[in-house]
Amino acid sequence: MYSFEPNEEQKMLIDVAKRYAETDLRPAAHEAEEEGIFDPKLIEKGWELGILQASIPDTYGGFGDRSLLTSVLALEELAVGDMAGALSILAPSLFVTPILIAGTEEQKTNWIPPVIEAEWKAYTAAMIEYAYDYDPNELKTTATLDGDSYLLKGEKRFVPFADQAEAIIVYANLDGKTQGFIVPKGLEGLEVGEREATLGTNGLQTFSLVLDNVKVPKANRLGGEAGHDFAPILAAAQTSLAAVAVGVARASFEYARDYSKERFVLGSFIAQKQSIAFMIAEMAAEVEAIRLLTWEAAYMLDKGEETAAHSAYLALMGAIDMAMMVTDRGVQILGGHGYIREHPVELWFRNGRGIASLTGLVMG
Amino acid sequence: MISFEKSKAVVQAQYLIQTVADNMMRPVSRYFDEEEGEIPWDYIEFMHGALRQMGSASLTPDHEKQKEAEKAKKPRQAYVVMAHQIEMLSWGDVGFYLCTPRGGLGSAAVESAGTPEQKDKFLSILNGEKPIFTSMAITEADAGSDNSAIRATAVLDEETNEWILNGEKIFVTAGRLSMENTEGYTVIWASLDLEAGRSGIRSFVVPAGTPGFKIAKKEEKLGIRVSDTVTFVLEDCRVPYDHILGNPKIEKSTEGFKGAMQTFNVTRPLVAATGLGVARAALEEVKKMLEEQGVVLRDGLPRNKMTSIERDVIDMERMVRSSWLLTLKAIWMSDNKISNAKESAMSKLHAGDVSSKVTQKAVELLGPMGYSREFLLEKWMRDAKITDIYEGTGQINRLVAARAILGYRGKDLR
Ligand SMILES: Cc1cc2nc3c(=O)[nH]c(=O)nc-3n(C[C@H](O)[C@H](O)[C@H](O)COP(=O)(O)OP(=O)(O)OC[C@H]3O[C@@H](n4cnc5c(N)ncnc54)[C@H](O)[C@@H]3O)c2cc1C
Numbered sequence A: 001m002y003s004f005e006p007n008e009e010q011k012m013l014i015d016v017a018k019r020y021a022e023t024d025l026r027p028a029a030h031e032a033e034e035e036g037i038f039d040p041k042l043i044e045k046g047w048e049l050g051i052l053q054a055s056i057p058d059t060y061g062g063f064g065d066r067s068l069l070t071s072v073l074a075l076e077e078l079a080v081g082d083m084a085g086a087l088s089i090l091a092p093s094l095f096v097t098p099i100l101i102a103g104t105e106e107q108k109t110n111w112i113p114p115v116i117e118a119e120w121k122a123y124t125a126a127m128i129e130y131a132y133d134y135d136p137n138e139l140k141t142t143a144t145l146d147g148d149s150y151l152l153k154g155e156k157r158f159v160p161f162a163d164q165a166e167a168i169i170v171y172a173n174l175d176g177k178t179q180g181f182i183v184p185k186g187l188e189g190l191e192v193g194e195r196e197a198t199l200g201t202n203g204l205q206t207f208s209l210v211l212d213n214v215k216v217p218k219a220n221r222l223g224g225e226a227g228h229d230f231a232p233i234l235a236a237a238q239t240s241l242a243a244v245a246v247g248v249a250r251a252s253f254e255y256a257r258d259y260s261k262e263r264f265v266l267g268s269f270i271a272q273k274q275s276i277a278f279m280i281a282e283m284a285a286e287v288e289a290i291r292l293l294t295w296e297a298a299y300m301l302d303k304g305e306e307t308a309a310h311s312a313y314l315a316l317m318g319a320i321d322m323a324m325m326v327t328d329r330g331v332q333i334l335g336g337h338g339y340i341r342e343h344p345v346e347l348w349f350r351n352g353r354g355i356a357s358l359t360g361l362v363m364g
Numbered sequence B: 001m002i003s004f005e006k007s008k009a010v011v012q013a014q015y016l017i018q019t020v021a022d023n024m025m026r027p028v029s030r031y032f033d034e035e036e037g038e039i040p041w042d043y044i045e046f047m048h049g050a051l052r053q054m055g056s057a058s059l060t061p062d063h064e065k066q067k068e069a070e071k072a073k074k075p076r077q078a079y080v081v082m083a084h085q086i087e088m089l090s091w092g093d094v095g096f097y098l099c100t101p102r103g104g105l106g107s108a109a110v111e112s113a114g115t116p117e118q119k120d121k122f123l124s125i126l127n128g129e130k131p132i133f134t135s136m137a138i139t140e141a142d143a144g145s146d147n148s149a150i151r152a153t154a155v156l157d158e159e160t161n162e163w164i165l166n167g168e169k170i171f172v173t174a175g176r177l178s179m180e181n182t183e184g185y186t187v188i189w190a191s192l193d194l195e196a197g198r199s200g201i202r203s204f205v206v207p208a209g210t211p212g213f214k215i216a217k218k219e220e221k222l223g224i225r226v227s228d229t230v231t232f233v234l235e236d237c238r239v240p241y242d243h244i245l246g247n248p249k250i251e252k253s254t255e256g257f258k259g260a261m262q263t264f265n266v267t268r269p270l271v272a273a274t275g276l277g278v279a280r281a282a283l284e285e286v287k288k289m290l291e292e293q294g295v296v297l298r299d300g301l302p303r304n305k306m307t308s309i310e311r312d313v314i315d316m317e318r319m320v321r322s323s324w325l326l327t328l329k330a331i332w333m334s335d336n337k338i339s340n341a342k343e344s345a346m347s348k349l350h351a352g353d354v355s356s357k358v359t360q361k362a363v364e365l366l367g368p369m370g371y372s373r374e375f376l377l378e379k380w381m382r383d384a385k386i387t388d389i390y391e392g393t394g395q396i397n398r399l400v401a402a403r404a405i406l407g408y409r410g411k412d413l414r
Helices: A008-033 A040-047 A067-083 A081-089 A093-101 A103-118 A231-260 A274-303 A308-334 A345-356 B008-034 B042-055 B065-071 B079-097 B106-111 B116-126 B174-183 B196-202 B255-292 B310-333 B341-365 B377-388 B394-406
Strands: A123-126 A141-146 A149-160 A167-174 A177-186 A192-196 A206-217 B135-137 B152-156 B160-172 B183-191 B202-206 B213-218 B231-239
Touching: A008 A040, A008 A067, A008 A081, A040 A081, A067 A081, A067 A231, A067 A274, A081 A093, A081 A345, A081 B079, A081 B135, A093 A103, A093 A167, A093 A231, A093 B065, A123 A149, A123 B213, A123 B394, A141 B213, A141 B255, A149 A167, A149 A177, A149 B174, A167 A206, A192 A274, A206 B135, A206 B174, A231 A308, A231 A345, A231 B255, A231 B394, A274 A308, A274 B310, A274 B341, A274 B394, A308 A345, A308 B196, A345 B116, B008 B042, B008 B377, B079 B255, B079 B310, B079 B377, B106 B183, B106 B202, B106 B255, B116 B202, B135 B174, B160 B183, B174 B183, B174 B213, B174 B231, B183 B196, B183 B231, B196 B202, B202 B231, B310 B341, B341 B377, B341 B394
Parallel strands: A123 A167, A141 A167, B135 B183, B152 B183
Antiparallel strands: A141 A149, A149 A206, A167 A177, A192 A206, B152 B160, B160 B231, B183 B202, B213 B231
């Protein structure tokens, strides 16, 4: 039977994430963006909220079962605080979650506990590539079998914390299928490139990564010898990115809503003018619609429904347009003030555009 | 606990109604669109019989059942089930849905504003041998969006203890079905005191055949042509005292009017559901027709690899689905007695946009075939447009939603 009410545990987690987003992430967001770095102490504090740990079973060092729906609820709240901050805190999930979804038992016991049981450390993943038609299902980076190893070759972009990563999941094209490979630091041919400069989310440190025939043991292929199905990993990435979009859009909507009730122009508050009020009503409706689409995708994925991958795809397609529509209006409602970097709406506007391009940068 | 699982009741309802849609609506959809004014008796008789047999599964929520569920601490779902029924009926043909006996806006008004005695009297007759329709008449020539501006009057004749109604109402859905073709009734909004504004407005049950009542005009419309839309004229039209719904005393407060407006919190998502049913029909038909013409619609591609048609179809799909979820949430809140003025207005404004955009896109995507009356796509585009007009236009629902979001009252934002 349909219900739209989170359970008690989820409500608690939402609350925790919300409070942290309000008191820590939001106040730090502007400086992090300008300086290009998030205060590591703040990341550690966010890590200690246990949002990722709560969805890792205790056999692997966590304290809960995986629920993408629960993650999505928390992720949205964090992203309301700041997108770069949310992505920084959850970078280790880019490494752990695919292993949890698709790894062999051995991979899980070897790789998950050291991440989950310790303080925040840089674990990450490399999926994104430079191409106008970047497609996680048809990557240009290749994996070729070479005796007991795979050779990885190609170039990845926007890899979070690549410079300090303990290990990275690198996605590559193996005979036409996308497969993940666990790549520990220090392998020969693995070159961390330039710090990336992007339209938004500069508080998240990302790097380019060159793989020049990096030799990875066969055992490091996600899922072992037989490999794995990439679809559930991609679906989790799409759904999570959609949740981030909802968070960013909500931030912009809420800020513009409050501002419009205080800004007095030509005899009334701007919120009292229909052209502004109507925008606000449409923003609220669109955010909520895509939010529910995202919840549905997460719910379907958790249930293992056949149509889940399509739901996730649909949610992201919706989130791309919604995020841009809402964050654009956020700037517009503040007028000239919206264009000034003192107000956060311009940052959300820049971040909002990222949703179209950043599949693989977040996974709850 | 968040859940997107359809209950058994929903699955059953969808299955049953899809069968009705496939067999009794789609095959004659075109005919009744072309022959405006003809009445789809086959459908009406069938639905009346079927709903009577199903009893509780009728298109008005069964309040006894609801109460039982409440006592048993089971979650209530009558409105959610109803939203699914309406969506599926509208998927079949939204004009036909408006010709479904028993339900209708008139009985909904009795349901929400009537005393227990009035409910007994005016709801039980829906269950009789013959199909009965009800309608609700608010709109006047000079009072549409602003329904507090109505000029129809009700005066109490103290000698006979009857209300005397005078005025003219336009655009009444199922006006003819309720007052001419069956022994139904209409609910008329009229003012007890024109000086009193909103607080003077009440609604009155006027049964078919009441002297002084007549139908003056039948409209010819863009779409939903099988559904009749008429003008009522009331000239010294008398109804018994107990036909007034709610409190007959005029008080300073506008509680009565607000109560009437609260009906909209339920009906708006249900109207949203009608538009989304049409939109889903158009989307499914577009996919089918494109495939028949050899177009392969690939799934899961990034935006920049899609053809423009693939992109349009995916956009249509996610619009329909997300709007439907918005609607479901609003109506789920009604079932759970959570106040939903904001959500219901949001679902209506969203679905108004989505149903218009999707059905218009559907015609465009099929080229000359979309434009042709040989197929139903062009009809659905005409039918869907009403979603954004009645039960509060898109603009009015934006106002209602914005007020709720901003914490404003009518005087702050109009
Ligand atoms: C097929 C059909 C069936 C109907 N069925 C019924 C029925 O059963 N019972 C019934 O009582 N009525 C019914 N109606 C009437 C319907 O509810 C009204 O037509 C509708 O509320 C709009 O009123 P109007 O036509 O007078 O438009 P107007 O109020 O004149 O509006 C004209 C335009 O101005 C906009 N507008 C109005 N006020 C504002 C504002 N404050 N701010 C911004 N924009 C504004 C509107 O959105 C619209 O775009 C029906 C109408 C149709 C077409």
